[in-house]
Amino acid sequence: QVKLVESGGGVVQPGGSLRLSCEASGFTFSNYGMHWVRQAPGKGLEWVAVIWRDGKKKYHADAVKGRFTISRDNSKNTLFLQMNSLRVEDTAVFYCAREGSGYYGSGTYYKAIDYWGQGTLVTVSS
Amino acid sequence: QSALTQSASVSGSPGQSITISCTGTSSDVGGHNYVSWYQQYPGKAPKLIIYDVDHPASGVSPRFSGSKSGNTASLTISGLQAEDEADYYCSSYINGNLYVFGTATQVTVL
Numbered sequence: 001q002v003k004l005v006e007s008g009g010g011v012v013q014p015g016g017s018l019r020l021s022c023e024a025s026g027f028t029f030s031n032y033g034m035h036w037v038r039q040a041p042g043k044g045l046e047w048v049a050v051i052w053r054d055g056k057k058k059y060h061a062d063a064v065k066g067r068f069t070i071s072r073d074n075s076k077n078t079l080f081l082q083m084n085s086l087r088v089e090d091t092a093v094f095y096c097a098r099e100g101s102g103y104y105g106s107g108t109y110y111k112a113i114d115y116w117g118q119g120t121l122v123t124v125s126s
Numbered sequence: 127q128s129a130l131t132q133s134a135s136v137s138g139s140p141g142q143s144i145t146i147s148c149t150g151t152s153s154d155v156g157g158h159n160y161v162s163w164y165q166q167y168p169g170k171a172p173k174l175i176i177y178d179v180d181h182p183a184s185g186v187s188p189r190f191s192g193s194k195s196g197n198t199a200s201l202t203i204s205g206l207q208a209e210d211e212a213d214y215y216c217s218s219y220i221n222g223n224l225y226v227f228g229t230a231t232q233v234t235v236l
Contacts, residue, residue: 044129045172045230047224050225059223063127095172100177104181110178110181112162112178113174113217113225114177116171116172116173118171119171
């Protein structure tokens with residue numbers, strides 16, 4: 001079955017850096033786009049970044065652009081999120097998520113975030 | 127990338143039907159069918175329940191259904207059950223590559 005396990009969270013001071021990892025299993029990792037999504041304590045879901053299956057294209061939310069970088073190593077079935085210049089408002093649970101896609105019916109293409117990890121907590125505090 | 131707008135809370139009695147709305151723009155909800163819905167229990171990861179506007183995810187109860195009209199998508203839960211009490215999020219791609227979630231709707235079963 002699909003399994004996504006995040007790691008690397010912890011407590012960091014404002015201005016610091018942290019690198020999150022997400023180890024994938026149960027599916028062919030290199031065939032899927034992957035996302036990071038975060039959720040601040042008591043708040044809603046916020047999309048962070050996406051990377052294409054081959055790693056050639058990546059997109060980041062405006063709130064993290066220039067500070068966070070999504071990457072992947074398909075040989076190790078692992079997704080990463082490098083977070084620099086961290087701010088107090090970056091405190092959140094960070095989820096790794098898979099982007100499912102395919103065709104149904106008479107050839108209609110679909111895509112959606114279909115599987116999520118359990119998340120890793122990042123706390124930015126002095 | 128402004129969040130999609132959802133009603134903050136919806137409640138209903140067991141057996142009733144409720145509908146949650148999700149309003150965006152022509153660049154996201156109104157621009158394509160890549161609209162999904164997620165259910166999240168406290169302290170747990172979200173779970174996909176509807177994709178592509180109205181397609182139930184694998185293993186999801188047929189009591190959940192989705193629809194869309196213009197820039198507004200909707201999730202209907204029929205035959206409301208106690209286990210449906212959770213937070214619900216809509217989501218959409220923006221112009222194909224970026225992504226946005228809704229503001230969340232808390233469903234309460236009276």
